[in-house]
Amino acid sequence: MAREVELTISGLQEFQQALNDLNDKLATKYVREAAREGGKIVRAEMVLMAPKDSGLLSEHIDVKTRAQRGEARAVSAFIGPNSKTVIHPQAKGKTSGLPRTASFIARLLEFGSAHQPKHPFLTAAWESVKHRVLDKIIQVLRDRLA
Numbered sequence: 001m002a003r004e005v006e007l008t009i010s011g012l013q014e015f016q017q018a019l020n021d022l023n024d025k026l027a028t029k030y031v032r033e034a035a036r037e038g039g040k041i042v043r044a045e046m047v048l049m050a051p052k053d054s055g056l057l058s059e060h061i062d063v064k065t066r067a068q069r070g071e072a073r074a075v076s077a078f079i080g081p082n083s084k085t086v087i088h089p090q091a092k093g094k095t096s097g098l099p100r101t102a103s104f105i106a107r108l109l110e111f112g113s114a115h116q117p118k119h120p121f122l123t124a125a126w127e128s129v130k131h132r133v134l135d136k137i138i139q140v141l142r143d144r145l146a
C-alpha cells in the first residue's frame with residue numbers, strides 16, 4: 001500500500017546554499033522539521049477525509065520522519081495509517097472482534113475488496129493539499145535558514 005512520492009524542491013538555490021553552509025546534523029534537523037510540518041497538513045486532510053464509521057482510522061493516522069542513511073540532508077516522511085492493532089469495527093460476521101491494523105483497514109477502503117467498493121481517501125487527501133505542503137516546507141526552511 002505504501003506509495004512513494006518524491007518531492008524535490010528545485011529553483012531554490014539560496015536554500016540549497018544555506019543548507020550546504022550548515023553542518024550535516026543541523027541541516028538534516030531543519031529538513032526533517034520542514035518535512036514534519038508539511039506532513040501535518042497531509043495528516044489533517046486524511047483525518048478529515050477518513051470514513052467516520054468507527055473513528056478508528058482518523059485516530060490512527062501518523063506522521064513519521066526518518067533521516068536517510070548515508071545521505072546528509074535527505075529525509076523521508078511517512079504519512080498514513082499506522083500498524084497498531086485495533087479491533088475490527090464490524091459488529092457481526094466471521095471477522096467481528098478480530099484484531100486488525102489501521103493500515104489493513106485503510107488498504108481495504110483505499111483499494112476495495114470483493115465485498116466492498118473502493119473509497120480512496122488517502123490519495124484524494126494528498127492530491128487536495130500537495131501544493132499547500134510544498135508552500136509549508138518552503139516557509140519552514142525560510143524561517144530556519146533566515
